[in-house]
Amino acid sequence: MKVTVGPAQYIRESGLLSEIGLYIEKFGKKAVLIGGIISRETVEAPLIESLTKHGMTLEQSLWYGGEASITNVDLLVEKLDTLDYDVIIAAGGGKAIDTVKAVAHRVNKPLVAIPTIAATCAATTPICIIYSDEGEFLEISRESKVPEMVLVDSDVILHAPVRYLIAGIGDTLAKWFETKTSAKKAIPNARNQTAIAIAGQLYQTMLNIGKQAVTSIEEEKMTPELEDMIDAVILISGSVSGYGGDDCRTAGAHAIYSGLTIFPEVHETYHGEIVAFGILAMLCMEGEDEQEIRELIRYYQEVSLPYTLKQMNIARLTEAQWQELGEVSVTIEDMANMPFDVTPEMVVKAVSKADSIGNEMLVK
Structure with missing residues (x-):
């Protein structure tokens, strides 16, 4: 080992x-x-x-x-x-x-x-x-x-642009959702169970201090919340992968992120912002309760993370582009970490549903 x-x-x-x-x-x-x-x-x-x-x-x-x-x-x-x-x-x-x-x-x-x-x-x-x-x-x-x-x-x-921290929040949120999903394929042991525990606590930290950390940068005022968020994004998030290893890797959210990078218009959207949307799509793919997805979107609204395709500069996709998104996403190494086989059709359905829920919440 x-x-x-x-x-x-x-x-x-x-x-x-x-x-x-x-x-x-x-x-x-x-x-x-x-x-x-x-x-x-x-x-x-x-x-x-x-x-x-x-x-x-x-x-x-x-x-x-x-x-x-x-x-x-x-x-x-x-x-x-x-x-x-x-x-x-x-x-x-x-x-x-x-x-x-x-x-x-x-x-x-x-x-x-x-x-x-x-x-x-x-x-x-x-x-x-x-x-x-x-x-x-x-x-x-x-x-x-x-x-x-x-x-x-x-x-x-x-003093860096606040959008970078927001993207960091999106990328770090994925640690919890993807770790608990990818670990379903692994035999429980001290390392991967510790990684899951860290990821769970990390998620709660993100929920608790996200808005305050973003406000700190907007106001250019150092706060304990911002210091904690820096450590959460850069250090603690990395330790989840360190302890969990291949048992606790990125999964559907990052696979969908990678699939979306085939569209040039999304390249102006930061990694963590796209991953955040990928989390929503992954939850849809897993059949999670829609209320949970809506609650997560409310948090996205607090910290200014995107939750629709349009917010990532994708105004519309043709039928061929939807098909390409599905086909590319399932070839990404991350998708193999899902605890079930994923088809291109499942990706298209999940991304479409996440986008639909997000658009519903835009008008409320």
Whole structure:
């Protein structure tokens, strides 16, 4: 049995960027930063200042390429082969960090992650999600390195656009619904039962503090609720996958998310926002009580998560597009984690029903 629960260290503090060299210096003297355009603009100046203070240098700052694709991983590995460095620093959101996790796995170097938004648990998991160069989901890859250290400056999260946190709430809500569903196929043991318990508590935390956490960012005011939400999205969510392993993986909600990425108009909608809608569709697929779905949508309304296709820029789908959505969704690895066989027709029916319920609640 081999279990990778998460990073060796997770540190979250306000103003952490100014002290970051203190934590990174143990990995060597030369660092390379890889991340998003805005993320690198955010962290570069304080990072260089702190690294210099601790006798380190930032050898290069590289854009990750804009998509977590094999093309970009290959280009970055090729570039790193020309550099002399000891440690890789990843900065950004889920796609940037996943890209660098794949790179670090290939070059076998220490990895420090600096999430600049609280939108996914990518920084604390050993897997990465690979997309095409155009942004369509391709696979869940195990050729990925879990960071040795995750450093979160809560001030950076506070001043990021609120929509990223909202997406993080959507992605994290899925931990409960998908964990309890995928675990039905597994033999109960200490690890997967612990993962389910963590996921259940995590779900209650999301319900209790979601609105306050969103308001905190809207008002640019640090609160205990926002700090808890940052930890919930980035750290605790990742630990569910860590303890549960393949018994407690993503399921129907993420499969439907991946299916929806075939439509270019949805690419302006964030990962966690689409996953949130996928939860509704998965509940419909499982035959859950419609009242439960409506109650969840009321929470979505509180935190501004989408619950209709139109809210994700999909105005209408042709019959052929509906068929393609169903056919693609059932081929996604996540769908195999459902405790029953899923057909394309079941996907279409579930997505249509979720959208119908959502539209009914738009007018109430």
